[in-house]
Amino acid sequence: MPNQLIVALDVPNLDQARRTLDQLADTVRWFKVGLQLFTAAGPAVVRAVRARGARVFLDLKFHDIPNTVAGAAQSAAALGVEMFNVHASGGEAMMRAAAEAAARMGADRPLVIAVTILTSQTASEADVLSLARAAKTSGLDGVVCSAREAVTLRRELGADFKLVCPGIRPAWSETGDQKRIITPREAVQAGADYLVVGRPILASPSPAAAARRVLDEMHGG
Numbered sequence: 001m002p003n004q005l006i007v008a009l010d011v012p013n014l015d016q017a018r019r020t021l022d023q024l025a026d027t028v029r030w031f032k033v034g035l036q037l038f039t040a041a042g043p044a045v046v047r048a049v050r051a052r053g054a055r056v057f058l059d060l061k062f063h064d065i066p067n068t069v070a071g072a073a074q075s076a077a078a079l080g081v082e083m084f085n086v087h088a089s090g091g092e093a094m095m096r097a098a099a100e101a102a103a104r105m106g107a108d109r110p111l112v113i114a115v116t117i118l119t120s121q122t123a124s125e126a127d128v129l130s131l132a133r134a135a136k137t138s139g140l141d142g143v144v145c146s147a148r149e150a151v152t153l154r155r156e157l158g159a160d161f162k163l164v165c166p167g168i169r170p171a172w173s174e175t176g177d178q179k180r181i182i183t184p185r186e187a188v189q190a191g192a193d194y195l196v197v198g199r200p201i202l203a204s205p206s207p208a209a210a211a212r213r214v215l216d217e218m219h220g221g
């Protein structure tokens with residue numbers, strides 16, 4: 001599969017999520033549902049995305065004892081999301097429990113992605129790499145990472161390990177609070193499989209046009 005755009009559905013409620021989906025669902029195939037929207041709207045928002053034929057990355061960053069995370073993973077898989085994530089710092093037993101719960105869905109199983117170290121915390125590349133290695137050993141499919149880390153992670157973890165990269169800013173957009181930004185084209189060249197983009201698309205006067213512009217840049221236009 002070529003690299004994919006995931007639009008972060010960072011809106012506060014189901015009505016706004018529906019309006020955004022109305023604008024974008026013809027253009028964008030993946031949406032990220034995070035803590036704010038899921039806490040407000042719950043599984044209904046996942047169903048709203050799926051009803052428009054798009055895929056869901058459920059970004060709830062599970063982190064608990066293995067048994068509890070296995071249960072959450074099973075619930076996520078049963079909702080029909082195509083990707084969810086867990087904190088690698090929860091440990092290998094926890095990550096393995098999440099991967100096994102997802103695998104029980106068979107061929108339609110969701111991808112299970114690790115968060116290594118939050119970008120709000122300071123981390124060395126060695127720490128990120130060691131957590132990413134633990135994720136791979138535990139049977140996870142990939143990690144969330146900065147596109148700046150993608151070249152190293154790709155080299156160390158192989159071609160099949162999925163790299164999900166936020167912090168993307170097209171040259172024409174506002175940078176906002178993202179500090180170490182990279183353009184869509186640069187992220188693809190660095191080896192990102194999935195580009196997570198929020199405000200450059202959501203805050204644009206024409207979200208669909210902004211999304212098309214990002215996709216063009218990703219795919220060499």
Ligand code: C5P
Binds near residue numbers: 034178
């Ligand atoms: O609006 P923006 O493009 O910055 O949105 C990026 C999305 O990716 C947000 O939902 C943010 O929470 C998420 N994210 C991030 N940096 C990380 C991990 C996740 O920006 N390291």
